[in-house]
Amino acid sequence: MELESLALQEKNKVMQSYNNDKEFLHTFFDYENEESSYPARLKELAGRTFERRQLAETIRSFMEPFGISANANTHIEELAKNAVAVVGGQQAGILTGPLYSVHKAISVILLAKRQREKLGVPVVPVFWVAGEDHDLNEINHVYTEMEGRATKHQYRGNFILKLMASDAQYDKQVMESLVKDIFGKFGETAYTKDLLDEVLSAVEQEKSFTQFFVRLMNGLFKEEGLLFIDSASKQLRELEKSYFVHLIEESEQLAEVISKKEELFAEKGFGSPMGAELDAANLFYIHDTGRVLLSRKDGFFVNESSGLRFSKAEMLRIAQEEPWLLSNNVATRPLMQDMVFPVLAFVGGPGEIAYWAVLKEAFHHLDMKMPIIVPRMSITLVTPQVKHALDEKNFTFDDVMSGAVFTAREQFASGLQDERFDSVVDETEKILGQQYEKIAVFTEQQGPMMQELLEKNLRFHTKQLDYLKGKAVEAVLLKHDAELRTFGILEGELFPEGVLQERLYTPYTYLNSYGPTLIRDILGLPFVMDGTHKIIYL
Template sequence: MELESFVLQNGNKVMQAYNHDEKFIHNFFDYKNESNSYPERLEELSNRSFLREELANVIKTFMEPFGISDKAAQHIGELAENGVVVIGGQQAGIMTGPLYSVHKAITVILLAEMKRKELGVPVIPVFWVAGEDHDLNEINHVYTETSGMVTKHKYREKYILKLMASDAEYSHEMMTTFVKDTFRQFGETEHTKALLDEVLTAVRMETTLTGFFVRLMNDLFSEHGLLLIDSAYKPLRELEKSHFSDLIQEAENIAKMIASKEEEFDALGFGKPIEAEYDAANLFYVHETGRVLLTRDDGYFVNSSAGIRFTTDELLKVASEEPWLLSNNVATRPIMQDLVLPVLAFVGGPGEIAYWALLKDAFHHLGIKMPILVPRISITLITPQAQQAMTDVSMSLSDVLSGKVQEEREQFIGTLHNERFEDLIRETETLLESKYSELASATDRSMEQLLQKNLEFHKKQLDFLRNKAEESILIKHDVALRKYRILENELIPEGSLQERIYTPYTFMNQYGTKLVRDLLRQPLKMDGTHQIVYL
């Protein structure tokens, strides 16, 4: 395994500003992403109170069914005392979802280990599983390369509209079939059987999409003591009671601050990441029809389509007595994390950092500051066959990742044309047109339509020959053309970075179960550059 750093062209505009524009950071965040910020943030956390023992017990109780390693047990104990956390999170994707879920966990672990050494205090890696999310279409699929094409494989079980991932139970038979079919697309290697057995064991032992995700992630990172917690876990909701009450009572002020901040963000050319509304409640209610978003209307918290209508006092009662019926939206989830956990730093992707930029005033209104935000490590894995393909077609990694593969392939195809054959086809077409013109002049007008139709028939036959000749050339040069397909399918599938498309099991099937362990041993940089790992 070899490593190099790479600067992506046409990078994300928000990330460019976050990494280089001090005015942007000052306007939208409390801390710069630099070493000097950590002691200050640590001091701030020391002046706040957290239900540490209760929180540690909640995480312990949640993780026990999945297995708690010695390192994780140590971290839970430290959290109960004076530990602080580095946290990141993701939806509960099938087979861990895309690679960036694993990259996020890797960043959390490496940053926690680094800051533990630098600060001399327990810094604990935590992964927040967004089990409350209900958009199951975002997590119910995996991609594989099938017959030279990137194919989306969707888990077909039907779920109730807006059912949370943590409540979405799957059919063991259907999920087993889905996983086996997915591995079949990966192809058989020396690692396939062991990997497939591990994933099928997780399928068998769990019942929900969130449970399936957590068991796989726990298995991948238990050696490093990564703590996992589901945002929809009822005991966690119990700890959030008072914070839900604050969010309800301050809903109007919070909504105004977020919407106003987004207008400022948009005016600077960064767009509207969450389309914030001034009448938003920024909370969901778990109704019999599913998880539904609440808005504020004339002093009430409502969802008209579900027929829901709460007074403030009624919703406060829900928060106090049945807090598991409430959940946060994209705007209040970061605030809730920071109120419940002693968050030293948050690890996020470009999209997350964009919507966090809207929350500074809301954090301050609740008497807290935003944590340090650290962009997750971004990685592209280069297999030996992809590396060889770049060499064979004389393309640089920069060309590949900037989307030039298709252009290069078309240029290559352009060099393959049989010019002599094409010239003869054109000559034949010209001769046909000339002779049919003579035929037309040698007969009466009643034959014109028939002659034209006959001419078109012969021209179509010539087109057929032309296409067959091109097809023959492409078949003859398929080995060379396959190199371009390898580069597109492996490195920029669907026109996106590899980490946004493929599950890590795609590459573990080729490299082995030690892939994640070996990645964690690399000197991966957290400086905004893209990390290239040659397998």
């Protein structure tokens, strides 16, 4: 296994500014993404209080059904005392979702290890599962690579209500069938049977998308002691009671400072990632019809389409007595996370960092500073087959990204066409047309029926010539199939559908080829979280 770094051209304007523009960074964030920020953040956290014991027990209770490793147990105990946390999160995708879920966990683990060593204090890695998200269409599918194309495999469940991922229960037979279908596309290796048995066991043991996700992720990272918490956990809601009260009491002011900050963000050309509204409550309510967003109107918290209407006093009662009926939105989730956890640093992707950028004053309003924001590592895995194809064609990874491989394939394919053959067929078609024109002189005298028959006969022969040309093209492509397939492999594996591999494919594609030590071996590589793209040759 070899590691390479590549400075990709950053197309995301927010990330360009985050990495290069100090004025942007200081306007929208509290800390620079620098080593010097960590002691300052640690000092700030020391001045705040957290419900550490209850938090540790909440995590322990959530993780127990999935298995708590010795390292995870140590981290839970440290968190109960004086540890700080590096936190990252993701939605609960099938088969862990796209590779970037795993890349985010790897980033969290490596950063926690590094800061534990640098600061000389316990720093624990935490994965915050967005189990309260209700957009199941974002998590109900997996892609595999087939003949240079990304093929979508979707769970065919019928979820009518806006159920949270943690409440959405899958049909075990349907999920089992989907998993088997996906594994069938991987190809048989020495690791396939054990890997498939492990995943099918998880399907059988669990019920919801979140549980299925956590069981697999916990299995992949148990040796590292990665801690998991579900944002929709009922026990976590109990811990969040007083924080929900705080968010309700300050909802008007929070909506105002978030909207104002997003206006500034948009003025500077970065868009409106949240679409913040001045009347937003920035909280969801778990209703009979699913998870519905609340807004503020005439002193009440409402969702008009569902007929919901709560006074502030009723909202405060719900927060105290039935907190599991409340749920954070994209604006309040980071705030809640920072009230619950002593967050040293948050590891996020480009989309998340754009959301966080409009929350600086919201944090300040709640007497907090934003944690250090660290972009997750971006990684591409290169199999031996793909490495061989790169070497054979004398291409680099950058050639694939820049479109040079696509251009080369088009040139190669066009060069295969036999222009002499096409010319002879075209000439035959022209002569045929001329002869039929001569015949038409006679058929005109014999009435419209013969004329129609002649035209039909000509179309038939023309169609046969076109068929011949098509078959000739097929024969040429078939003859050069292996070479064309090489181009397809490079694009399909490394830059499928014009996006990075990590945004589409499940890690199980690579676990099936490389084996169960893949995660451990990746974590052992000498990574530097410097913003460059990482290429790993398996």
